[in-house]
Amino acid sequence: MYGWMVPELIEAADRRFNKGVPVVEGRSATPGDGQIRRKVLVVDDERLVADTITEILNENGFEAMAVYSAEAAIPLAGELEPDVLLTDVLMPNVNGVQLAVALTRARPLLQVILFSGQTGISDIIQNAREAGYTFDLLPKPIHPQELLRKLQEQ
């Protein structure tokens, strides 16, 4: 079992994002439609949750991709270079807060939104806060309109 920070994950995230590729922080352009579409990486071990949220976001002007574990999120984050990380908290092996810490260290302007079906995760959040990482937290279930509003306010 990992501690609340996962050094291997942090190193992997650093490697993925430190490729020398120029990144426009905060927004990304989708070729073809001429519109700015924010990129969202959706992480949840509940595949149906990840897939449906991704579909909703893609229908509403975002460029979203789903992945089903924190470990799988690291390489995908390197490819996608997301503006937003939307992640479940309680997942096997590596939790969403550990993932968020690893990715925000590599990409400081990444917006992180945690969402969870359990409210009893305050210790995990507290550990991160004490180390200087404060993340937004949404309780599951969250209505898509509320999620979209949250993402659009940035």
Place this chain on the structure above:
Amino acid sequence: MYPGPEGLSVFFRDITDRKKAEEALLKAEKLAITGKLAATIAHEINNPLESVINLLYLARRSAADGTRTQYYLQTAEQEINRVAHIARQTLGFYRDSTLPVRVHISDLLDDVVLVYRSRLESRRIEVRQEFAAKQPVVALKGELHQVFCNLLANAIDAMESGGILRVCTEETNGGGTSGVRVVVADTGSGILAQIMPKVFEPFFTTKRAIGTGLGLWVVRQIVENHGGTVEIQSNTAPENHGTTVSVFLPFTSAKLPQPQSLATMARVM
């Protein structure tokens, strides 16, 4: 009793403490099992709920406006929102352990406000926090989390068109017992005087569509199990409406199993 040559010897042993210890340990174990069950059910329910809410949203976007299909989906969405509300109010709490821990109430309230931040913002509710209490209370953290989640949920429901939510703490000495008083005050619609005596009754609700009638009942059960008290004052007058809930929690309570005494109990048993 042992008859001897010159009389009778009678031995009495006071086992009151042992019996109390046994009861407290059994209660703690029962609470722990209940809490874990609630956490498991909450997790197992909230994930499928999230999926169903998302699927209904996608289905509604595909159904033509004004059709019966659209109406059915909209009704299904309303019903599923009721289930979500019930799950939040009754299954949300999680017992991290069987034992009470030192809880800084201001940190706990920060967490609760964080959970509800999105809903507070969407209702345009301004939150004013004044945390004067510094000393921790010994408490079952997950249960207290549930208490203040329920109080904030009620306050948000009462302020449909925005308002101000005050969350304050202070150290106080209530009736000779030292502790922390938490005040959650809203500028919502208020509670009518005639229904005030019923607000702590189980299954009593004024929220027809989404109410469970369990929120305040759960609050009182938990607070009283911590040796505390809950008081409510409310006003429905147009010029000064709102509800103030005051929760007093002693710094320590004999009602809760204490870490040291539990260890002793285990040895006694």
